[in-house]
Amino acid sequence: MSQAPASTATFRVGTRGSALAVTQTTTVAEALAAASGHPYELVRVKTEGDVTSGPLSQLGGTGVFAAALRLALLEGECDVAVHSLKDLPSAQPQGLVIAATPARVDVRDALCARDGLTLAALPPGAKVGTGSPRRGAQLLAARPDLQIVDIRGNVGTRLGRVAGKAPAADDGGVGRGVQGDLDAVVLAAAGLARLGFEEHITEYLDPAVMLPAPGQGALAVECRPETAADGVIAGALAALDDLPTRLAVTAERALLSRLEAGCAAPVGALASLQNGGLRLEAVVCSTDGTRLLRRSLAGEATAGAAAGLGVRLAEQLLADGAAELAALAGH
Numbered sequence: 001m002s003q004a005p006a007s008t009a010t011f012r013v014g015t016r017g018s019a020l021a022v023t024q025t026t027t028v029a030e031a032l033a034a035a036s037g038h039p040y041e042l043v044r045v046k047t048e049g050d051v052t053s054g055p056l057s058q059l060g061g062t063g064v065f066a067a068a069l070r071l072a073l074l075e076g077e078c079d080v081a082v083h084s085l086k087d088l089p090s091a092q093p094q095g096l097v098i099a100a101t102p103a104r105v106d107v108r109d110a111l112c113a114r115d116g117l118t119l120a121a122l123p124p125g126a127k128v129g130t131g132s133p134r135r136g137a138q139l140l141a142a143r144p145d146l147q148i149v150d151i152r153g154n155v156g157t158r159l160g161r162v163a164g165k166a167p168a169a170d171d172g173g174v175g176r177g178v179q180g181d182l183d184a185v186v187l188a189a190a191g192l193a194r195l196g197f198e199e200h201i202t203e204y205l206d207p208a209v210m211l212p213a214p215g216q217g218a219l220a221v222e223c224r225p226e227t228a229a230d231g232v233i234a235g236a237l238a239a240l241d242d243l244p245t246r247l248a249v250t251a252e253r254a255l256l257s258r259l260e261a262g263c264a265a266p267v268g269a270l271a272s273l274q275n276g277g278l279r280l281e282a283v284v285c286s287t288d289g290t291r292l293l294r295r296s297l298a299g300e301a302t303a304g305a306a307a308g309l310g311v312r313l314a315e316q317l318l319a320d321g322a323a324e325l326a327a328l329a330g331h
C-alpha cells in the first residue's frame, strides 16, 4: 500500500462523495496545495450514511458519515480527510489527529420555505421537514402547531421537498418521487452557501430560537500524526487552522462528549469569542419541544480552558435533569 510522505508526492485528500462534501473538500485541498506547493488528488470514500435510506436518527448512533473516511486514513488510502465537524464523533480515535479547523462560516440554521415565508408566517399546522431531533424540538418550542416531517437525503434532495423549489436530487434517488410535499425544510446555512443555494433561504434562524449543532459551519482536517508532523504539509495545515474556530468547537464538542450525546441527540451548542473570553451557550430539549433546558457559561479563551468550559456547562445541564429530558444517545 502506498504511504508516500506528502512532502515528496501528490497528497491524497479523502472525501465523502456528496456534492457538499466534494465542494468543501476541494476548497481545503486547494488551500493546502497553494500553501505547500504540492499537487493533490481527491479520494472519494463511500460512507454508510450516504447509502442507507432509513431515518438518520435511527442509523445507530454517531459517526455514520465519518467512520469510513477515518478507516481510509488509517489504512493509508488517503493522507488527509476533510469532515464536516458536526458529523464527527467527539471521541478522537487513536492514530488520528485533527490537524486543522479552518475558519468557520455561518453557524446558523436556515429556513427554506415556500413563497418566501418566515417561521412566524408559516400557516398553522404547516409541514416542516427535518431529520434532526434538535431542529424538530426547537421548531416545536417556537411553533407548537407545526407538523415535523422526518426527511433525509442530501441538501438538494431536501430542498426539492419544498413546494415550488426546484428539485435538485444529488443523492442517487433517495428522495425521488416526493417533491413539493412540504411547506419548508430547515438546513444548515453553511451547506446551502457552499452549494450556492442561498437564494432558497427565506429566514436565517436566530440562535436565540434555534441553537445550531455543535461544530456546525466548521470543517475538520484529519490525518495520521506522522502526516501532521511532515515538514511541508505541517506548515500548510497550520496556515489553514483558525484559533477562534478551534476554541469554539473544542468547547462545543467537550459539552457533547460530557453529555454522552450522539450527533442525533436533541442538543444544540454554540461558543463564540466575546469580550476577550469564550462564551458557550447550550440547549437540551425533549424531542416534542415542550421542555428546553438552556444555559450559558463564560470562560477563558485559551486552548487549555475551552474543553473545561464545555464539561462544566454539560455538568450544569445534567444537574438540571438533561439526561432525563432527552434520549442523549440519539437513538
Ligand SMILES: NCc1[nH]cc(CCC(=O)O)c1CC(=O)O
Binding pocket: 084, 085, 086, 087, 155, 186, 187, 188, 189, 190, 191, 192, 215, 216, 217, 218
Ligand atoms: N448532517 C448533514 C450535514 N453535515 C454538514 C452539513 C452542512 C453544514 C455544516 O457544515 O455544518 C450538513 C447538512 C445540514 O445539516 O443541513
